[in-house]
Amino acid sequence: MTISLRQRLSAYVILGILALLIVIPLIAGALTAFKPQIIWVSSPPIWIFQPTLENFEFVFIQRQNLLHLRNSLIIATGSVTIALILGVPAAYALARFRFRGSKGLLQWLISLRMIPPIVVALPFYVLFQTFDLRGTHFGLILAYLTFLIPLVIWMMRGYFVEIPSAMEESAMVEGYSRLQALRKVVLPVVTPGIIATALLNFIFAWNEYFLALILGGRDTSTLPVAAATYVGRARVEWGNLFAVNLIIMLPVIILTIILRRQLVKGLALGLVE
Amino acid sequence: MKVVLQDLVKQYPSSSSVAVNHVNLTIDNGELAVFLGPSGCGKTTTMRIIAGLETPDSGHVFIGERDVTDLASKDRRVAMVFQNFSMYPSMTVYENIAFPLQVLKLSKDEIDRQVKEAAGLVGVGHLLQRSSRQVSGGEAQRVALARSMVRRPEVFLMDEPLSSLDAKLRIQLRMEIKRLHQETGTTVIFVTHDQEEAMSLGDKIVVMDHGNVQQVGTPQEVFFNPRNVFVANFVGTPTMNMFDGTIKPNGGGLCVDLAGIELKLPDRFPGAGPGMPVTWGVRPESVKIADEGQPGDVPGTIELIEALGSRQQVFVRAGDKLFSAMIDALHPVRVGERVHLRFDHRGTHLFNAQTGLSLAEQH
Numbered sequence: 001m002t003i004s005l006r007q008r009l010s011a012y013v014i015l016g017i018l019a020l021l022i023v024i025p026l027i028a029g030a031l032t033a034f035k036p037q038i039i040w041v042s043s044p045p046i047w048i049f050q051p052t053l054e055n056f057e058f059v060f061i062q063r064q065n066l067l068h069l070r071n072s073l074i075i076a077t078g079s080v081t082i083a084l085i086l087g088v089p090a091a092y093a094l095a096r097f098r099f100r101g102s103k104g105l106l107q108w109l110i111s112l113r114m115i116p117p118i119v120v121a122l123p124f125y126v127l128f129q130t131f132d133l134r135g136t137h138f139g140l141i142l143a144y145l146t147f148l149i150p151l152v153i154w155m156m157r158g159y160f161v162e163i164p165s166a167m168e169e170s171a172m173v174e175g176y177s178r179l180q181a182l183r184k185v186v187l188p189v190v191t192p193g194i195i196a197t198a199l200l201n202f203i204f205a206w207n208e209y210f211l212a213l214i215l216g217g218r219d220t221s222t223l224p225v226a227a228a229t230y231v232g233r234a235r236v237e238w239g240n241l242f243a244v245n246l247i248i249m250l251p252v253i254i255l256t257i258i259l260r261r262q263l264v265k266g267l268a269l270g271l272v273e
Numbered sequence: 274m275k276v277v278l279q280d281l282v283k284q285y286p287s288s289s290s291v292a293v294n295h296v297n298l299t300i301d302n303g304e305l306a307v308f309l310g311p312s313g314c315g316k317t318t319t320m321r322i323i324a325g326l327e328t329p330d331s332g333h334v335f336i337g338e339r340d341v342t343d344l345a346s347k348d349r350r351v352a353m354v355f356q357n358f359s360m361y362p363s364m365t366v367y368e369n370i371a372f373p374l375q376v377l378k379l380s381k382d383e384i385d386r387q388v389k390e391a392a393g394l395v396g397v398g399h400l401l402q403r404s405s406r407q408v409s410g411g412e413a414q415r416v417a418l419a420r421s422m423v424r425r426p427e428v429f430l431m432d433e434p435l436s437s438l439d440a441k442l443r444i445q446l447r448m449e450i451k452r453l454h455q456e457t458g459t460t461v462i463f464v465t466h467d468q469e470e471a472m473s474l475g476d477k478i479v480v481m482d483h484g485n486v487q488q489v490g491t492p493q494e495v496f497f498n499p500r501n502v503f504v505a506n507f508v509g510t511p512t513m514n515m516f517d518g519t520i521k522p523n524g525g526g527l528c529v530d531l532a533g534i535e536l537k538l539p540d541r542f543p544g545a546g547p548g549m550p551v552t553w554g555v556r557p558e559s560v561k562i563a564d565e566g567q568p569g570d571v572p573g574t575i576e577l578i579e580a581l582g583s584r585q586q587v588f589v590r591a592g593d594k595l596f597s598a599m600i601d602a603l604h605p606v607r608v609g610e611r612v613h614l615r616f617d618h619r620g621t622h623l624f625n626a627q628t629g630l631s632l633a634e635q636h
Contacts, residue, residue, distance in 0.1 A: 098287075166358035169326050170417075172346040173353045174373035174424065184372075188363035 026249070033242040040238040055243040059230075065244055067219075068226040072248075074137050075212075075222060076205040079144040080198055086145075087152025088194065092182060094153065095160035096168075106157075109150040117210050120146065128215055135217020143211050148201045155200070159193035159266075160186070195259055196266025203252055223248050274337040274427035274460055276300040276323065281332035283318055283484075292318040293329070294484035300477065305454050305461040307475035309468055311507070315484040316464045320430050323462065324353050336427055347376075352421035356433040359413035360405040366392070366416050367401040373424045391419040394453065411442040418453070429454075429461040435470065447474060468508050472496070480504050502629040505554055505622055511586055514596050515554040517626055522547045529553050529623070533592045534571055539618040544625065544632035551632065552624040559620020560598035562587060562606065563613045570613035571596075575606055589614055 003011075032040060034051035059065045094106055124143055125134070133139030163186060171181035187194075209224040216225060223244060230241040256263065276299070283293040293315045300306045308316035321327040323334055325346035333342045341349045352373075360369050370388045379387075392398045395415040400408055408416065414434055421429060431450070435443045451474055454461050465471050471478050472492040480487040480495055480503070488500040499505035505513050518531035520538070527538045527545055531553060538545060545551065566572060573591035580602065587598045587606055596614055606612070623632045 164355075164358045166355040167361065169324075169346070170353065170355060170358055170420075171361075171372070172326070173324055173349075173351060173430075174420070175347045175376040177345070177347065180376075185361045185363070189361075 029242045030246050032238050033246045035239055037239055055239040059226075059240050059243050063226075063229075063240075065223065065226045065247075068221050068223045069247060071137065071216075071220050072206060072222040072224075075140045075144065075220075076202055078137065079141040079148055079205045080201045082141065083145055083148035083152045083201055084194065084198060087149045088156050090149075091153045091156035092160050092186070095157045096165060106153075109153050112146065112150040113154070117147070117208075121211060121214050124211070125214055134215055135220050137220055140212060140215055140220060140222075143215055144205050144208065148205065151201055151204070152197055155197040156190070156193060159190045163189055192262045192266035194266075195262040199255060199259060199263060202255070206248070206252065275302045275335075276428055276460060276462065277333075277335040278319070278323070279333040279335070281319065281322060281334070282330045283315075283322060283327060284330055291315075291484045293322065296332070296484075296486055298479060298486060298489065300460060300462060303458045303460055304476045305451070305463065305474060306477045306479060307471040308462065308464045308479050308481055309466070309471040309475075309507075310481035310487075311466055313483075314481040316466075316479075316481045317432055318484075319481070320353075320432055320462060320464050323428070324351055324430050325349050326353075350424075350426055351428045351430055352424060352426035353430040353432065354414070354417045354421050354434040356436055359410075359417040360408070362405045364405065365401070366397060366403050366405075366408065369405075369416050370401075370419045370423060373420060377424075387423050388419075391423045392416075394422065394456075395419045395449065411438055411446065414438065414446065418450070422453075422457075426459065429459055431461065431463045433464055433466070436465070436467070443470075450474065469510065472508075480507065482507070498631070498633065499622065500631055502552055502554075502624045505624070505631075509556055511557050511597055511599065513554045513556050513622070514560070515552055516594055518551055518553050520545050520547055520549045520551055531594070534594065536571075536616070537569060538623070539621070541634055542623045542632045543634055544630075545623055550626040552626050552629075554622040554624070555596075555616050556620045557586065557597045557599040559617040560596060560600075561615040561617065562589070562598055562600055562604065563615050566613040567615065570615050572611065572613055575608050575610045575612060578606060578608060 028045065031047070033055055034053070035046070035049060036052050036054065039046050039049060060069075094102060120143075128134040128139050128143075133142065167185055167189075168178065168181040171185050172178060176184065207224060208222070209228070212222045212225050213228070216222060227241055227244040227248065230237040230244065278296050278298040281293050281296040282291065284291045296315075296319060308319060310316045318327060322329050323336075325341070325344060329342070333340055335341065336349060336351070360366070361372065364372065367388055370391055371384050374384045374387060388401070389398065392401060395418045397408075397412060397415045397419060400412060400416075405413065417434070434450075435446055438446065447470060450461075450463075463471075463474055465474075475492055477489065478492055478495050479489050482503050488495055488504045490498070490500075495504055495508050499508060502515070506515065516531045518529045521528050521530050521535070523535070523537060526540065527542075527547065528535050529538055529545075529551060536553070563570065571591045573589040573596065575587055576590045576595065577588040579586040579588075583602050584599055585602045585604070585606070587600060589596045589598060589612060591614060598614065600606075624630060625632055
């Protein structure tokens with residue numbers, strides 16, 4: 001298919017406008033993170049100024065958001081890791097084997113994804129109180145797994161279904177057990193899919209606010225919960241808020257850029273070969 | 274190695290029909306046996322049971338003297354080539370061929386030697402460093418062949434390995450499989466729905482339908498002496514002319530009445546008796562077209578002519594029946610011409626219409 005120069009130009013113009021719409025608030029926010037308090041809010045906004053790190057210093061040193069960053073990292077990586085360890089084999093089993101109730105199980109798993117977190121928040125709260133899980137890293141990881149494992153299973157099952165089962169069968173006839181076949185021939189093929197799945201799950205766990213607010217304690221607050229503390233009843237501490245927000249956004253942006261090719265491959269896996 | 278299937282039965286829980294229905298079969302050591310049948314006839318399931326990829330509900334599989342029924346695939350010493358899978362995508366050609374050897378814990382040099390030998394045999398020696406994306410479909414299937422050979426299996430199983438290739442390549446690889454079989458002398462079981470492929474490859478053809486073995490025989494036997502209506506219909510292109518009729522006495526002998534056409538029966542159908550409902554058939558190759566009629570000929574009108582290179586297929590209408598005849602391309606015919614059909618009685622077949630079984634003498 002050939003695309004004329006005009007079509008290409010108009011596509012770029014449209015995409016450019018869309019990109020700007022998304023990027024401008026981000027840039028404005030990121031800039032605010034570096035503004036001295038006196039010009040956080042000014043009308044018209046000031047775009048050129050002497051950047052300062054005082055907001056970062058305030059939030060991370062004085063308000064101890066470094067601790068919350070650490071909590072976020074522990075909880076996000078922990079829950080994604082466990083979700084992958086449990087979800088990938090489950091997805092494989094659901095893709096390859098039919099057993100009593102396998103179809104219902106699959107539908108039940110997708111229904112878990114549709115539950116708004118608020119529905120489970122209260123029961124979780126009671127359970128967590130009972131089992132002393134409230135305010136622990138493990139507790140939040142456990143809560144996130146409710147949402148992450150179904151997501152892992154649904155994404156990974158899609159990737160596994162696309163792979164001809166003859167691939168493992170061939171390895172099995174050639175002297176390997178099913179587990180060895182899975183490890184040696186199937187997993188290398190779905191690696192981009194695992195990366196895409198891991199990244200989407202990480203973004204969910206990293207950004208999650210509501211459950212972290214309710215189930216986390218003072219010592220296990222995550223960054224999004226910490227960020228919300230800068231939105232006061234009387235006023236919003238814009239510079240401090242955006243300093244935290246920038247740190248929340250950075251890992252996602254960096255990971256997405258690093259894994260860009262794998263991600264696109266993973267999301268497109270099975271669509272085109 | 275000899276392969277014996279003993280009363281194999283397999284039914285899938287999701288299906289009401291039986292995939293493999295009491296199959297008994299012996300494939301001799303060094304034989305190239307072809308499982309032939311339409312899709313869903315149980316040929317692939319039977320092969321997968323031999324490979325250990327499916328578990329039979331009952332029955333036994335023997336390879337040589339070993340009962341392998343309860344053995345895992347990896348321990349059966351068979352190799353399998355698949356229809357919709359040829360190369361592990363994350364590996365190069367070399368790594369693909371080396372893959373079955375790695376599990377055997379051989380030395381690097383030994384693996385290298387065997388990979389190169391197998392690659393050379395199937396003509397992919399120059400592609401060893403290519404990735405799976407850099408080889409064509411035909412080359413990838415050659416790699417699969419090489420990979421199946423390196424373990425020196427006792428039985429090769431090939432599940433429609435050529436059906437995703439284009440026609441020319443298919444015929445070329447078919448010849449190479451035959452050559453490899455002749456060189457190695459290993460037992461091969463080959464599954465196909467393509468009866469031409471089956472005829473050209475097989476020492477023995479196993480015709481299957483609805484999970485049942487319909488006939489086992491040489492390509493000549495299944496073509497010239499089909500055991501029942503299904504085999505007669507399925508084997509041979511173009512398909513056999515077949516019509517229903519009844520046996521009648523005729524002078525001293527018998528004739529078949531095809532509702533309007535009466536044909537004298539040769540005496541090689543001892544199973545036929547007066548009044549019996551039958552299916553009569555003749556292969557298009559055994560139908561001659563004559564301008565001048567003789568007693569016993571069937572008059573008709575040419576309705577359609579298909580040119581097929583050195584041959585032409587001529588469709589002739591006689592009453593309510595349409596016969597197809599395969600004749601020499603140089604024989605002058607034209608649509609609308611009145612002609613006489615003459616049947617070479619050695620190419621005619623007669624089946625019991627109720628049981629579908631052949632009424633010819635069985636050899």
